[in-house]
Amino acid sequence: MSVFPATAAAKAAGRSRTSASGTRPGSRNQRSAYWFIAPLGLGFAVFYFWPLLQTLYFSFTEFGAFGGHTFIGTDNYLRVVKDVTVWQALGNTLIYCVIGLMALPIAIVVASLLNRRGLRGVSVYRALYFIPFVTLPVAVGLVWNWLYNGDFGLVNEILSWFGVDRHYWVSDPSTAVYAIGTVMVWSTTGYYLVIFMAGVKGIPQDYYEAAELDGAGPLRRFFTITLPLLSPTIFFASVICMINSLQTFDLIYIMMAEKNPAIGDTQSVVGLFYKWAFVENAQGAAAALAFLLMLVIAALTYLQFRIQKRWVHYA
Amino acid sequence: MPDRRRIDPGSVATHAVLSFGALVMVFPFLWQLLTALKTLAETSQVPPTFLPKDWNWDSFEEVFTALPFREMLTNSLINTIGRTVGQLVFCSLAAYAFARMRFRGRNVLFALFLSVLMVPSSLLVLPQYDIIQSLGLLNSAPALFLPGMFSAFGTFMLRQFFLTLPKELEEAARIDGAGSFRIFWSIMLPLIRPALAALAVITAMWSWNDLLWPLIVNTDPERMPISAGLTSLEGQYETNYPVMMAGSLIASLPMLIVYLFLQRHFVQSVALSGSKS
Numbered sequence: 001m002s003v004f005p006a007t008a009a010a011k012a013a014g015r016s017r018t019s020a021s022g023t024r025p026g027s028r029n030q031r032s033a034y035w036f037i038a039p040l041g042l043g044f045a046v047f048y049f050w051p052l053l054q055t056l057y058f059s060f061t062e063f064g065a066f067g068g069h070t071f072i073g074t075d076n077y078l079r080v081v082k083d084v085t086v087w088q089a090l091g092n093t094l095i096y097c098v099i100g101l102m103a104l105p106i107a108i109v110v111a112s113l114l115n116r117r118g119l120r121g122v123s124v125y126r127a128l129y130f131i132p133f134v135t136l137p138v139a140v141g142l143v144w145n146w147l148y149n150g151d152f153g154l155v156n157e158i159l160s161w162f163g164v165d166r167h168y169w170v171s172d173p174s175t176a177v178y179a180i181g182t183v184m185v186w187s188t189t190g191y192y193l194v195i196f197m198a199g200v201k202g203i204p205q206d207y208y209e210a211a212e213l214d215g216a217g218p219l220r221r222f223f224t225i226t227l228p229l230l231s232p233t234i235f236f237a238s239v240i241c242m243i244n245s246l247q248t249f250d251l252i253y254i255m256m257a258e259k260n261p262a263i264g265d266t267q268s269v270v271g272l273f274y275k276w277a278f279v280e281n282a283q284g285a286a287a288a289l290a291f292l293l294m295l296v297i298a299a300l301t302y303l304q305f306r307i308q309k310r311w312v313h314y315a
Numbered sequence: 316m317p318d319r320r321r322i323d324p325g326s327v328a329t330h331a332v333l334s335f336g337a338l339v340m341v342f343p344f345l346w347q348l349l350t351a352l353k354t355l356a357e358t359s360q361v362p363p364t365f366l367p368k369d370w371n372w373d374s375f376e377e378v379f380t381a382l383p384f385r386e387m388l389t390n391s392l393i394n395t396i397g398r399t400v401g402q403l404v405f406c407s408l409a410a411y412a413f414a415r416m417r418f419r420g421r422n423v424l425f426a427l428f429l430s431v432l433m434v435p436s437s438l439l440v441l442p443q444y445d446i447i448q449s450l451g452l453l454n455s456a457p458a459l460f461l462p463g464m465f466s467a468f469g470t471f472m473l474r475q476f477f478l479t480l481p482k483e484l485e486e487a488a489r490i491d492g493a494g495s496f497r498i499f500w501s502i503m504l505p506l507i508r509p510a511l512a513a514l515a516v517i518t519a520m521w522s523w524n525d526l527l528w529p530l531i532v533n534t535d536p537e538r539m540p541i542s543a544g545l546t547s548l549e550g551q552y553e554t555n556y557p558v559m560m561a562g563s564l565i566a567s568l569p570m571l572i573v574y575l576f577l578q579r580h581f582v583q584s585v586a587l588s589g590s591k592s
Contacts, residue, residue, distance in 0.1 A: 030416075030417070030418045030419065032416070032494075032495040032496070033412045033416040033417075033418040033421075033495075034412075034418065036408045036409060036411055036412035036416070036495075036499070037408070037409045037412050037413070037424065039404070039405045039408060039409075040405040040406065040408065040409040040428070040465055040470065041409070041424070041428075043405060043462075043464060043465030044428060044431060044465055044467075046446065047439070047443055047446070047461070047462040047465060048431050048434070048439060048462075048465070050442065050446075051438075051439040051441075051442035051443050051446070052434060052438065052439060054441070054442035054445070055438055055439065055441060055442055058441060058442070110333065110336060113329050113332060113333055114333070116325075116326065116329055118326075119326065119329060119330075121330075123578075125333050125336075125337055126582070127575075127578055128337040128340055128341055129336065129337065129340050130574075130578075130581070130582075131340060131341060131344070131571070131574070132340055132343075134520060134570055134571060134574045134581070135344070135567045135570065135571065136523065136524050136541070136542055136545070136563065136566050136567040136570065137524055137526060137542070138526065138541075138542050138543075138545040138546055138563065138566070139347070139545065139563030139564070139566055139567040140343075142545065142549060142559050142560070142563045143343045143344070143346065143347045143560065143563060144343065146346075146347075146350065146556050146559070146560065147343060147346065151359070151361070152358060152359050152360070152361060152363060153363075154346060154363055157361075157362055157363055186339070186340070189340075190340065191585060194582055194585045194586060195585065195586065198586045218325075246435075247435055247436070247437065249437075249526070249527055250526045250527070253526065253530075253546070254526075254546060254549065257549075257550075257553070270437050270527070273437050274437075274527065274530075274531075277440070277441055278531055283441055286441065287441060290435070290437050290438045290441075291438070293435060293437065293438075294434070294435055294438055297435060
């Protein structure tokens with residue numbers, strides 16, 4: 001127990017030898033620190049730490065028709081593992097994750113185009129690309145459903161100019177997941193663009209000038225300078241992107257009507273969780289499903305951190 | 316070096332690609348506006364018309380009768396203000412203590428608080444619902460913003476800023492006899508105003524756009540924020556695209572306006588964070 005205060009005090013003493021008694025951790029200062037933390041700590045305890053324990057408890061219980069939880073051991077976990085819809089939802093979620101990652105290469109290309117010397121209107125482009133990210137997801141879902149509409153939608157109209165046949169994009173099980181994934185990419189590209197613009201700006205211009213003198217063309221410069229030096233940012237963005245898309249819910253909920261024939265082929269894990277927990281009242285199984293999702297997120301994040309050593313270059 | 320007076324073909328190509336991308340990003344909103352201004356009959360024409368034949372503004376009035384739209388917008392506003400103010404107050408207090416004060420258990424507590432960042436929100440929703448229910452708050456304004464007032468991300472971000480401030484300011488104030496809270500409130504807090512603005516802007520955006528939590532706690536249409544309310548419009552007005560488009564436009568407008576005015580803070584908050592909620 002005494003390890004932390006001791007090291008903290010030692011560090012502090014080393015750092016602030018000159019400031020003497022003024023900032024010494026007097027007991028009054030100590031006590032007031034707890035008052036500063038108390039409101040947030042109380043909020044976390046009530047709305048985060050306690051619920052986490054509760055969910056763990058729920059996952060081993062069955063929720064009765066008239067309330068109350070009865071302990072049923074690992075039955076919920078067995079149900080989750082045996083349920084076909086769970087595996088389907090997990091598969092869909094992984095597809096969203098892979099499609100969602102497509103926002104990264106697009107954002108990288110746009111960011112490096114915007115980094116071109118003397119280019120005008122950079123902030124205007126950035127603002128326009130960022131707008132879909134700021135917009136209400138429900139509004140985004142509704143307008144895209146309208147664009148995808150099989151009978152009167154603009155997407156079919158534009159594709160018909162190129163001789164592509166009319167298609168019911170969001171109700172055909174073979175295309176629905178990609179149609180929704182495309183909207184995900186469209187709405188998040190601007191967010192990653194901002195992150196990559198900051199990363200690209202950090203690459204010294206001298207590198208590009210030296211490479212240009214050596215006769216490297218724009219493509220060569222992109223692949224030998226921009227990409228490797230941006231790799232830490234790419235790694236960070238891909239971890240964030242993966243974690244977010246594994247928890248995807250909003251767009252699918254909005255774009256898929258209940259009687260849509262493609263619903264099973266587009267349902268995400270969180271979508272299934274919502275259905276179990278709040279429509280079918282299977283709280284225990286829903287809690288177990290949520291833990292499965294957390295496990296998947298943790299495993300994939302761990303995997304990313306393991307693989308990063310092979311492709312991320314830290315300067 | 317490209318000659319500035321002549322037109323550089325590379326830069327023309329760059330602009331061409333970037334403009335096409337920008338068009339793809341913005342066009343759906345333009346189409347939304349144009350659809351909202353068409354009559355219902357015109358929206359089902361094949362091939363679709365680009366500009367409305369008669370500019371029809373009725374849909375913008377109709378959404379206010381189709382749904383308790385005014386109440387929903389108010390609920391969104393309350394939710395957004397509640398969460399944002401809550402985070403600014405609670406996170407800045409804790410962040411200050413973690414960054415500038417020494418006390419027993421600081422590192423352990425900080426690690427514990429940060430662990431909240433790693434837990435997927437769906438894992439907590441069931442018991443959070445039970446808590447709101449046992450407080451008798453289902454279908455109320457506080458139900459919307461209560462859990463969202465506390466944020467590990469906000470605490471972490473503000474702490475990073477507090478760490479950069481020079482120690483001398485605090486020391487001078489303490490010699491003048493100022494207490495901890497006084498130092499925090501009137502000296503340190505004003506110095507991290509840019510970080511507070513960035514946190515406020517990003518929190519406001521997440522609150523306005525949040526869907527899952529409001530769908531769960533407030534099922535009464537009069538108590539829903541607009542993010543959840545619009546989904547019920549989808550159910551009732553399945554084929555009335557002008558009304559749906561008008562509704563989504565009005566609902567997105569407040570955030571778009573905030574964005575256009577506070578762009579700098581948006582960009583800063585994203586650059587600082589990189590992480591959702």
